[in-house]
Amino acid sequence: MMVRFVLLPRLCCLAAVCAWSAAAEPAAEASSATEYRTAQAKRLDAAESDPTMLEHYLTELRAYLAKRPFERTDYAALAEAGAKAIRHGANEKSISPTLWQFKADVAALILTRQDGWETLNANAAQAIRIDLLTAVRPLLVGLSATKAEAAAERPGPVNVVVLGTDPAAQDQADQAQAAARAAGEAARHRRMVANIRDEVAQTLRRYLVKEFNVALADEAGVTQILRRAGCSLKEAREVRAALVVEE
Amino acid sequence: MLGAVTITATLASGSTCTATIQVVTPQSLTGTKDSEWTTDATLDLNAGTIPAGTAGAGMFLTMTVAPTNVSFGYCEASEVPTPGENVVGYFTQLTVAQLAHSTAGHWWTITDDNEWFDTAALVGAAEPWSVGGYQWTIPNHFRCLGHDGSGTLYATTVQAFTIAVNGTVTVSKVGQTTTRTP
Numbered sequence: 001m002m003v004r005f006v007l008l009p010r011l012c013c014l015a016a017v018c019a020w021s022a023a024a025e026p027a028a029e030a031s032s033a034t035e036y037r038t039a040q041a042k043r044l045d046a047a048e049s050d051p052t053m054l055e056h057y058l059t060e061l062r063a064y065l066a067k068r069p070f071e072r073t074d075y076a077a078l079a080e081a082g083a084k085a086i087r088h089g090a091n092e093k094s095i096s097p098t099l100w101q102f103k104a105d106v107a108a109l110i111l112t113r114q115d116g117w118e119t120l121n122a123n124a125a126q127a128i129r130i131d132l133l134t135a136v137r138p139l140l141v142g143l144s145a146t147k148a149e150a151a152a153e154r155p156g157p158v159n160v161v162v163l164g165t166d167p168a169a170q171d172q173a174d175q176a177q178a179a180a181r182a183a184g185e186a187a188r189h190r191r192m193v194a195n196i197r198d199e200v201a202q203t204l205r206r207y208l209v210k211e212f213n214v215a216l217a218d219e220a221g222v223t224q225i226l227r228r229a230g231c232s233l234k235e236a237r238e239v240r241a242a243l244v245v246e247e
Numbered sequence: 248m249l250g251a252v253t254i255t256a257t258l259a260s261g262s263t264c265t266a267t268i269q270v271v272t273p274q275s276l277t278g279t280k281d282s283e284w285t286t287d288a289t290l291d292l293n294a295g296t297i298p299a300g301t302a303g304a305g306m307f308l309t310m311t312v313a314p315t316n317v318s319f320g321y322c323e324a325s326e327v328p329t330p331g332e333n334v335v336g337y338f339t340q341l342t343v344a345q346l347a348h349s350t351a352g353h354w355w356t357i358t359d360d361n362e363w364f365d366t367a368a369l370v371g372a373a374e375p376w377s378v379g380g381y382q383w384t385i386p387n388h389f390r391c392l393g394h395d396g397s398g399t400l401y402a403t404t405v406q407a408f409t410i411a412v413n414g415t416v417t418v419s420k421v422g423q424t425t426t427r428t429p
Contacts, residue, residue: 158366159406163372180355
């Protein structure tokens with residue numbers, strides 16, 4: 001009887017904690033591909049008003065990647081959910097470095113899925129690799145442009161003292177100061193994004209070598225893979241050039 | 248964090264591998280003069296032109312953060328606002344606010360080549376001119392991108408202004424000087 005009286009409150013507490021945890025991190029143990037897709041889509045929607053949902057998204061993604069066996073439907077769910085996450089936030093020029101980092105983390109996670117192929121034949125495995133690459137395609141396009149924009153900047157202060165009573169001169173000085181400050185902020189954003197995109201480039205470089213067994217020096221080979229992942233010829237060449245420059 | 252940092256990776260097999268890297272911070276600042284402001288029909292602070300007859304001088308500088316055998320491309324730099332100092336002659340007629348380094352106090356990124364770009368100038372000193380001078384002693388701070396706060400001091404520079412009785416203005420900074428007569 002004593003045991004029962006001691007255990008009961010503890011079990012109640014445990015149940016309460018479990019219920020609280022489930023509420024704090026909904027569907028953390030999504031088991032089917034359908035459940036996973038649905039839960040992740042909800043997190044992306046919720047992230048519009050609560051950015052902490054992006055962390056939950058990554059937590060769930062890591063958990064899902066540990067699922068065994070990892071079947072074809074799981075890969076499909078991974079590619080679909082990943083593509084949605086990487087498109088999240090619309091205009092890439094205006095999204096925050098935090099969101100860029102989230103997208104880079106998603107890309108790194110889905111492109112490092114490197115085992116569990118045993119249930120698939122070679123052609124199916126190759127098709128899945130392309131699907132995963134296609135999912136991260138929006139992050140690849142423009143890889144070199146962001147870096148070039150950041151490199152072209154000439155950041156710094158405008159230490160100009162304007163004396164006298166000429167309002168036009170003072171106005172010009174005020175504008176120059178404001179422009180320098182605005183340029184500083186814009187450059188800060190671009191540089192953070194450029195560094196995040198560097199991470200994506202490194203992930204992609206490893207993925208191409210490990211999963212497709214293609215060297216970056218093989219222009220035709222890399223271009224062909226990127227074309228299969230939805231890049232135009234121009235985009236594929238630019239992405240490949242950016243990867244080579246990054247080395 | 249400064250000094251040696253060791254990163255250890257433990258593989259699934261249990262074996263480990265390590266890499267040790269040295270972390271260094273910005274330590275000093277030098278500058279070279281890219282160009283001097285010239286006389287032209289209109290005042291243009293971006294192009295660096297001053298009308299004839301107007302007292303003023305300016306220069307565009309490239310500042311280099313040392314040591315240059317590492318990249319500070321993921322750092323920001325800032326000049327901390329300070330009051331005008333050693334104020335003599337002509338410039339004693341200016342207010343404390345006019346003499347202060349009010350153009351400082353914001354952040355900009357350092358390039359991958361450890362550079363940032365400065366404009367040092369003074370224009371519009373009204374007649375009658377007389378001998379005078381003042382300076383800013385500028386604390387230069389850095390911080391890593393993505394961090395807030397006031398950063399860490401890595402160099403102190405001086406930007407100095409003088410004027411002669413004929414209105415000739417001289418601006419100097421990090422050993423670089425520009426002089427212009429109206």
